[in-house]
Amino acid sequence: MNKVIGTGVNRKDGLAKVTGTATYAAEHQIPGLVHGYLITATIANGEIKSIDTSVAEKTPGVIGVFTHKNPPKIFKPSNDFMTSKIYEARLPLSDNKVHYGGQIIGLVVADTFEQARDAAHLVKVEYTTQKPLVEAQKANYKDAPPAFGEELKFEKGNTASLASATAKIEATYKTSTELHAPMEPHAIIAHWQDSNSLTIYEPSQWVMGTQRTYAELFGLPSERVRIVTPFLGGAFGSKAFPWPHGVLAAATARQIKRPLRVVLSRRQMTANAGHRSETEQIIRLGATTDGKLTVIDHEVKSSTSPVDVFTEPCTSVTPAMYAAPNLRLKQELAVMNVGTPTFMRAPGENPGMWALESAMDELAWQLKLDPVELRLKNEAKEHQRKGLPFSAKHFADCLQVGAEQFGWKDRPKQVRSLTRDGKLIGWGMAAATFPGMRGKATVKARLLPNGTAHILTAGNDMGTGAYTVVAATAAEVLGLPVEQVKVEMGDSLLPDGGLAGGSQMTASLVPAVMSACKEVLKTAKAKTAQEALANLRQSGRAAFEATASSAPGDETKKWAFQSWGAHFCEVSIDEEIGRLQVTRWVSVMDIGKVINAKTAASQVRGGVIMGIGQALMEECHFDPNIGYPVVYDLATYHYPAHADIPRIQVAFVGEPDTKFNPGGARGVGEIGITGVSAAIANAVYHATGKRIRDLPITPDKLL
Numbered sequence: 001m002n003k004v005i006g007t008g009v010n011r012k013d014g015l016a017k018v019t020g021t022a023t024y025a026a027e028h029q030i031p032g033l034v035h036g037y038l039i040t041a042t043i044a045n046g047e048i049k050s051i052d053t054s055v056a057e058k059t060p061g062v063i064g065v066f067t068h069k070n071p072p073k074i075f076k077p078s079n080d081f082m083t084s085k086i087y088e089a090r091l092p093l094s095d096n097k098v099h100y101g102g103q104i105i106g107l108v109v110a111d112t113f114e115q116a117r118d119a120a121h122l123v124k125v126e127y128t129t130q131k132p133l134v135e136a137q138k139a140n141y142k143d144a145p146p147a148f149g150e151e152l153k154f155e156k157g158n159t160a161s162l163a164s165a166t167a168k169i170e171a172t173y174k175t176s177t178e179l180h181a182p183m184e185p186h187a188i189i190a191h192w193q194d195s196n197s198l199t200i201y202e203p204s205q206w207v208m209g210t211q212r213t214y215a216e217l218f219g220l221p222s223e224r225v226r227i228v229t230p231f232l233g234g235a236f237g238s239k240a241f242p243w244p245h246g247v248l249a250a251a252t253a254r255q256i257k258r259p260l261r262v263v264l265s266r267r268q269m270t271a272n273a274g275h276r277s278e279t280e281q282i283i284r285l286g287a288t289t290d291g292k293l294t295v296i297d298h299e300v301k302s303s304t305s306p307v308d309v310f311t312e313p314c315t316s317v318t319p320a321m322y323a324a325p326n327l328r329l330k331q332e333l334a335v336m337n338v339g340t341p342t343f344m345r346a347p348g349e350n351p352g353m354w355a356l357e358s359a360m361d362e363l364a365w366q367l368k369l370d371p372v373e374l375r376l377k378n379e380a381k382e383h384q385r386k387g388l389p390f391s392a393k394h395f396a397d398c399l400q401v402g403a404e405q406f407g408w409k410d411r412p413k414q415v416r417s418l419t420r421d422g423k424l425i426g427w428g429m430a431a432a433t434f435p436g437m438r439g440k441a442t443v444k445a446r447l448l449p450n451g452t453a454h455i456l457t458a459g460n461d462m463g464t465g466a467y468t469v470v471a472a473t474a475a476e477v478l479g480l481p482v483e484q485v486k487v488e489m490g491d492s493l494l495p496d497g498g499l500a501g502g503s504q505m506t507a508s509l510v511p512a513v514m515s516a517c518k519e520v521l522k523t524a525k526a527k528t529a530q531e532a533l534a535n536l537r538q539s540g541r542a543a544f545e546a547t548a549s550s551a552p553g554d555e556t557k558k559w560a561f562q563s564w565g566a567h568f569c570e571v572s573i574d575e576e577i578g579r580l581q582v583t584r585w586v587s588v589m590d591i592g593k594v595i596n597a598k599t600a601a602s603q604v605r606g607g608v609i610m611g612i613g614q615a616l617m618e619e620c621h622f623d624p625n626i627g628y629p630v631v632y633d634l635a636t637y638h639y640p641a642h643a644d645i646p647r648i649q650v651a652f653v654g655e656p657d658t659k660f661n662p663g664g665a666r667g668v669g670e671i672g673i674t675g676v677s678a679a680i681a682n683a684v685y686h687a688t689g690k691r692i693r694d695l696p697i698t699p700d701k702l703l
Contacts, residue, residue, distance in 0.1 A: 004476040008598035012467040012487060013231070022231045026187035026263050028201045033189070034063060036249055036262040037116035039106030039123050040271065041098045044132035044337040044627020048096040048105060052124040056108060059122065061115035063256055067106040067123075068093045072251035077216035081148070084213035085241040087274065088340050090307040092244035098127065099306040100337045101134075101627035102271025104244050107252055109260060132337035134622035136278050139334030141301050144311045152313060154385055157326030162295040165286025169363045173283065173355035174694040175677075176619035178276040179269075179629070179637055180344060184233020186273050187263040188246045190253035198225045200250060203232040205240040205500040207458040211492040213242055214250060229490040232462035232500075236610075237343030238274045239462070240501050245272060270629040270637070274342035275620065277302040277312045281355035286326075291369045293324040293378045298356070300331045305340040309333070312341065314352035317433060317674075319384035320562055321356060322375070327384055337627050343501065345610055346670040349434055350677075354614075357430035357678030358693065361685065371429055371682070372399050372408060383560035392664075394590040394654035395431070395564035401653055402429070402588040406568035415689040424573045425583075426687025429566060430675035432589070436561030436657065436666040438507035440551035442495035445474065445516035447529060447544045449536055453478055453485045455516070459497020459509050460490035464669050465599030466505050472596050473510050473663070477517035479528035495547060503563075503667025506595060510663035511550035519546035550661065559659050563666045565589040567608070567679040573687050578699030582612055582680060585648045589671060592657035593664035600668050601650040607672020608648050613639040615677035616696050 016022040041048075053065040066072060071093035077084050092104050106123060110116035133139060144152045162168060189201040198218065204210040207227045215222040232239060245262055253260035264272060279302045286295030302312040315329035344350075364371040376396055382389045403409065411427045412418055418425035446454040455474050461467045467487045475482040488494060498508040524532035524544045536544055555561075570584035587604050594600050617638035621630050631637040656664025681692050684702070692701055 004472045004482055005595050006597060009468050009472045009482055009596050011465060011599065012471050013461065024184055024231050024233055025189065025201045025203045025229070026261060028189055030189060030191050030259040032258055034109055034111055034258045034260055035113040035116045036107050036109045036252065036260050037113070037120045038104050038245060038262065038268060039108065039120050040268060041101060041103045041105050042626060043098055043127050043129050044101035044134065046098050046127045046129035048098065049126040049128050056119040056122040059115065059119045061111040062119045063109045065106060065108050065123065066093065066252055068096050072255040074217055074247060074251045075219050077213055084209065084216045086213060086247060087241050087243050087342060088307045092248040100271065100339050101622070102268065102339065104248065104272065107248055109252060109256060132627035134337055134624055134627050136280065136303055136334065139303060139336055141332035141334045144331040144333040145309060147311050147313050152311060152315065152331035154329040155327070156384065159295050159297045159326045159328040161326050162284055162286040162297065165294050166289045167287045167363060167367050169283065169285040169359050169366065171283060171359060171362060171693055173281045173358055175279045175351045175354060176695055177278045178344060178614060178618045179620050179631065180236060180238035180274050181269070181634060181637060181639065182234030182236060182238065185264050185266065185269055186239070186243060186245065188249045189259060189261045190250040191259040192254050192257065195254060196220060196224055198250065199228065200225065201228045202246055203235065203239045204229045205235050205462055207460055207490060207492050208496045209499065210242060217247060218254065227492040229460050232460065235462040236345045237347060237501060240343060240499065243272060266633040270620065270631060271339045274340060276344040277304070277341040279312055279314055279351045281314055283355050283359040285359050285363050287363060287367065291367050291374050291377050293322055295326045296322065296324040297328045301334065303334045303336045303338065305338055306335055308340045310341045312351060313348035314355065317349045317352045318356060320380060320433060321431065322378040323380040323384065338622060345607065346434055346674050349670070349674050353433065353674040354677045354695065357675050358681055361682040362691065372403050375399055375431055386560050388558065388560040391559040391561050391659040392592060392655050392657040393564060397653040398564050398566040398588045398590050401651060402566040402568050402586055405649065405651065406586040408568060415686055418687070420572065424575060424687040426571045426573065426683040426685070428679045428683025428686055429568045430679035430682060432565030432567055432671050432675040434503055434563050434671035434674055436507065436563055436660050437502045437504040438552055438661055439498040439504055440549060441498040441508040441512040442547060442549040443497065443509065443512040443516045444495050444545060444547045445520050447520050447524065447532055447536065449533070451484055451533055453480055453529065454488065455485065455513060456488045456494045457497035457509065458490065458492050458494040459505055460500050462500050464505065464603055465596060466500070466509065468599055469506050469595045470509055470513055473513040474517050477514055478521070479530065503669040503671065506665050507661055507667050508550065510595060510665050511661045512548055514663055515548035515550060516546050519548050520544050555659055561657065561660050561666065563589065563591045563671050565671055567675050569679045569683050571680060571683040571687055573684065573702060575688065575702065578702040580616060580684065580697060580702060583646050585646050587648065587672065588651045588653060589668065590654035591652065591668045591671065592654060592660060592666040594652050595665050600652065603668045604650045604672035605648045607670065608676055609640055609645055611673040611676025612645065612680065614695060615680040619696050
């Protein structure tokens, strides 16, 4: 068999991206295309008293101005996650209410982008205002509603026993609001062929879900809506469902009977493309003298928007990490005048691990135990909420291999004991984890007489390497060079490939690709593509082809599926100016079968980089008077540059998780960010003796 899986295969989409031939949503060329520009609210709480569009409507090139007074027709969707979903339950322009700063209150359509933008600034709006609530410390928190059918509170044992624990930690950990800032801004081209046939060019993480959603929004059968998303320029959770700008653009295009393009500006993206809510988490740990945990108590506060409910589920990861006979989880939610928060790389797991892994480090110092030893001593053998054993688990290997590769045994046991070139040096570590998820996926495989194989699926690649993973899987099963495999993705005309979210695209697609390719060989009565090609040419057929699906089964009733990892890092701190640099990094991951070592390592590195941004830079404040984000572009919203990032060493351990799926592969897109911020804060403590519990770790906190 041709050995491809597990090796480092170059990206199938790499050449198209570096040469500019990869076509993104806003780049499709449609005859007769017109342009839209959003009008957004300059207040965060109140009502539109009057809106005057008369001057804008008379400016050159303007085709129409749409507000709550003349909204295009939209139907209310079922808004169920498993079928169709929009990010905001409130439909755009449905009334004169303003719920958050930057809310869409109108759309100008013109012949050119510049004409639409200039006319939008001519629309005059008067408001009746109320003071917005944008400061979390002033919010009123209540118990969070269930998320995905699971209550966000849980208790076993008696956490009041914390009072009698030998060692105790109780601390509050905070994270700031983080903004989605993918390289490709949110955009849409809506093209109605007639009033009952719609093509949408939009960056979507879930092609078939988006198809169903737009069909519901406009009262159409799903087959009358086509979604085209061959490439995404980053998404991280912000492009799974339609946002109000997309819904409004598609409705307006239908009314004006012209293809319409709307692209969000960076300013608009700060308010209208989702964010990760700030969080406040209280962790209470109790342990015996030798470091065995007796109590874990985890309380969380986060916020949502008046127009929809989204909870950052930080406690979801806690029952999987460390065993304790007494465990309590509680999540509270406040409604504030901000845009809707949403999924952002490892939603819940990322901030949850920041708090838990920081507290574990504090406990290790209190007990004078090695932080690695403390984690090994307490790793959970089963998911404490599900009551199920973990499948292929190699968390201990991640810790031990990472410690060896980093040189952890040489770590001084005192704070402020390492210096280099006049700077304080600190070493820190933290665990990483993310649940193993997969969904139903369908793939068509075709073997052609010219010796190439074509793999087709509506599942898509948002930059993670899915094109390459699909090609490598097909190449290995068929016995072809990977160069002879062509992959088509991201079009609703193709078989349903599932959702590119929750780190599940690889886990969903790989088994389906394997099955489809095996079925092709079976149809050809051959063991390899070479044998099949000989039979194909003799038969005179145009192709051997097969369609196959894969979906979760009863395995979720027998096992808990989780990926595991460990991060080790070194930081350098110049205390005189509060300058912190991450100077060395090692990550070791257990993700089951590694399909493509190159793109898998790249995903881990991307997660680490994003985590360094969260730890050191990323934060969004809202103006307390007008409720608008005070950051407004990629210059004012700080995130890492290459100069901020050291060489990131990545290794993989473990075995194929064949209990999870036939390919043995779990996802890798999100686990890389979990634990990163805690590893850095733990290294800062080792370097300085200062325990930072509030992200980001900016210079003022180090002085």
